[in-house]
Amino acid sequence: MSSGLLVGRVRSAVCAAAVAAALALTGQPAPAAAAPAPSAPDTAVNRAFARAAAAYDVPRDLLVAVGYGETRLDGHAGLPSQDNGYGMMHLVSNPGRHTLERAARLTGASVAELKQDSGANIHGGAAVLRALADEAGLDAADRDRLGAWYPVAARYGASGGESAARLYADAVYDILGDGIRTHVTGGERVTVAPRAVRPERGAYAETEAVAAPTAAVDYPSALWNPAYSGNYSAGRGSAITTVVVHVTQGSYAGSISWFQDPAAQVSAHYVVRSSDGQVTQTVRERDTAWHARSANPHSVGVEHEGYVSDPAWFTDAMYRSSAALTRHLTDKYGIPRDRAHIVGHSEVPGNDHTDPGPHWDWAYYMSLVRGDDGATGTPFPTWGTDVSVRQQPSTDSARVASLPGPTSVRVACQVRGGLVEYDGYSNDAWSYLPDHGGYISNIFIDVTDAWLPGVPTC
Structure with a gap:
């Protein structure tokens, strides 16, 4: 499916960087024979989802899907998103939205607990969803139907216009x-079985994800979903000479909605979705978006869905779609295709942001922008989800990271049943990530659960 948030391709350097990041969190490599730490029963994520769903009569799978769409079930160590949202369920506290404070009132948990504790955060998200369901008039029978929760999901995730709300709810149902x-932090597996759900869109049935005719866009393949007029300046102070690459620190639909909130005081010209590279324009190129301080007058800002700390968001579809947009901009405005004119937010003078961060693959991105032949090589065939990353090919070795998948990487690989051999190891269910530009090298991918039989070797 083109718009499902699970679809992705991660190149080998990015995957290796993901492992390096996972190890860096502990300050040292995980011991090869160490067993994963067990989750505490009272704070286990699956138990928290089950208890919260039962306590507030919210479908458990809807609760998980909302959290996954917001954060990939990553609490980001209690750090806020771009629009000041916290935890797996992205409970927000900003002038336009107060789901964090509302969750505190509904559950009795403190704001600090809701920010830092995953169990409390999940209960808070469930409480807010139930309160929104009550406001929407859902009775007990309605609450048993997944499709009936569509307007509730729309209100939970987007505070801007109805088009952004529909974009958000559509993503949840995808x-x-x-x-x-x-897998979530600590190695616990969280699953939702795929199922066909017919969304009952109600008042959103006549709303489109595009808020104006496509003639309004400057990039032909983009959707148009405009930012609030007070979040950018009309006109330009100088000629366009630069493209600035950003990471949203939030979801695609949530970021578009944030740009529509009068309290935001920020915007970007374009937002690119992780799953399939869909592009939405929110500010016309002739106007000055507020995205990079000193670079605003002479740049076009391109936001990419995801979080700086999690390279799994940086899919091949996103890289390729964004590169095509940047290539279009460089052609249109005569911008040189080099790193002096295509820059990260963190590289703009006077900025204190870190995006796109260490996991953004600049070499690959720029090769796509330039159209280098090397950017079109054949990747490793796509695996399923939940791919384990370990330090050696042994089922007893400690997991050091996981790739959410479906994932495609360039590796030394084999068909199922063929042997992989490296440094004395031999196994028929492992593939090895070689060194890429200094990234960690002795990492293996466990593909026993997710192999596509019959695929050729790389």
Whole structure:
């Protein structure tokens, strides 16, 4: 499915960087024979989802899908998103939205607990969803139907216009259609079985994800979903000479909605979706988006869905779609295709942001922008979800990271049943990530659960 948030391709350097990041969190490599730490029963994520769903009569799978669409079930160590949202369920506290404070009132948990504790955050998200369901008039029978929750999901995720709300809710129901099979911090597996759900859109049935005719866009393949007029400046102070690459620190639909919130005081010209590279324009190129301080007058800002700390968001579809957009901009405005004119947010003078961060693959991105032949090589065939990353090919070795998948990487690989041999190891269910530009090298991918039989070797 083109718009499911699970679909992705991660190149080998990015995957290796993901492992390096996972190891860096501990300050040292995980011991090869160490067993994963067990989750505490009272704070286990699956138990928290089950208890919250039962306590507030919210479908468990809808609750998981909302969280996955917001954060990939990553609490980001209590750090806020771009629009000041916290935890797996992205409970927000900003002038336009107060789901964090509302969750505190509904559950009795403190704001600090809701920010830092995953169990409390999940209960808070369920409480807010139930309160929104009550406001929408859902009775007990309605609450048993997944499709009936569509307007509730729309209100939970987007505070801007109705088009952004529909974009958000559509993403949640795409996730339900695709299913989820992922690991959260600590190694616990969280799953949602794929199922066909007919969304009952109600008042959103006549709303389109595009808020104006496509003639309004400057990039032909983009959707148009405009930012609030007070979040950018009309006109330009100088000629366009630069493209600035950003990471949203939030979801695609949530970021578009944030740009529509008068409290935001930020915007970008374009937002690119992780799953399939869909592009939405929110500010016309002739106007000055507020995205990079000193670079605003002479740049076009391109936001990419995801979080700086999690390279799984940086899919091949996103890289290729964004590169095509940047290539279009460089042609249109005569911008040189080099790193002096295509820059990260963190590289703009006077900025204190870190995006796109260490996991953004600049070499690959620029090769796509330039159209280098080397950017079109054949990747490793796509695996399923929940791909384990370990330090050696042994089922007893400690997991050091996981790839959410479906994932495609360039590796030394084999068909199922063929042997992989490296440094004395031999196994028929492992593939090895070689060194890429200094990234960690002795990493293996466990593909026993997710192999596509019959695929050729790389």
